[in-house]
Amino acid sequence: MSSRLPFVLLLLTPAVALAGMPSFLLTDVASQRFQAISFFLALFLVVTLAVRALWNRLGRDVPKLPKLGFGAALALVFLWGLGFQLVLSMIAGGRELMTPGAWEKQGVTYKLKESALPSEKELVLQARRQRLEELRVALWAYAAGHGGEFPPSDFAPGVPEERWKVLGSSGLHFVYVSGYKADAPATPLAYEPGLFGRERWVLFTDGDIRQLPIESIHTALAGGTP
Template sequence: MTHRAPSLPIAALVVLAGADHAWAGMPSVTLTDLARMRVQTISFFLLGVLLCAWVVQRVWNSLGRDFPRLPRLTFGKALGVVTLWGLLFVLILTMISGARELMTPGAWEKDGYTYTIAGDQPPASPDVDLAGRRQALDRLRIALWTYARSHEGRFPPEDDPEAIPEEAWRVPDPSGMRYLYVPGEAADEGRSIVAYEPGLFDGERLVLRADGRIVSMSPEEIAAGLAGGLAQ
């Protein structure tokens, strides 16, 4: 009986040996960094599943030596058992997450791919809060000065929503309180108090003066200014 050598590899060698030119720098398919990370993650996950299935198969079959009535477990069946148990654990964890949200509504907030307790969020920086408060009071200043330009430099006689938009009177606080307003003042005349924050924030309050400046004052200084303690 004669054996015939495969002709395809020999033909390929002949073609390569007789080639006059060899081309270098052939294009190759590469993955992006994100795709490479995903492929690595999926590969690691699949390797872990296969390894767990192999361990389950070996442990089960080793028990068969002491318990002959146990059927032998193939690798395919072990892989199915591991996959089924994995899906079962995912279902249980999902039910636990749902029960946690039902028992403590609003206590958890999504942070990326995980959840964190809402109360554990770090408090806002005082500088950030002060900047937001100053910006809100500056909006009221712009609205008051716009009104004064068309009313001979005088501010509204009272905090009328029709003269100044209601949103401009609101303090940036969930309570929805309004700025305290001192009617009867004129724009760019003296340093009298025009509007100031209510006692919602710790420490000094922001005050809008008639000269257009926004300054920080203590409650005592505000009381003195309202009583005529500031120079006009």
């Protein structure tokens, strides 16, 4: 008994822990990637089991369907994933071809660059021009049926009333200059009223549409060059 006493005392005596033991930890980025990959693999297996169960359940009502094993279900889900990836890559490639340089990466997705997004002012400007383009179509259609002559006034029948109205107004018309023919030398035919300030969209008799200050419009109507 006495010979075992030192051994028993050694076991009961607390030892001093030595610090500095090596430990291997992943960085934050690596840890997040590891978690994402683990989640993807777990989800992939769950989807595989679900496809296998649904396929085999359908096989009870359709005897001609072969029974699907786990390996076959895994390959089927993998092929579906490749197909979806191919379609998404084609969509992304087509988007970049149609709007080159307009997209920037933000995280795992893409968004339009701020410079590629038209401002509210630009959108309104485009909408104002669009109204004048619609009037141009109506006026040239009228001229085609009247020997090339435009309507005698903006109240003459043959041009829909809606085509004369400017953007944002229920009754205000474009300023119309009568007495001209289609495809004549460039002269202002219709332009926006004072509602839009000094710079206004102008439709010319040659079909051109430009934005000019009101002083240039008056000069062109007086016979000068706009």
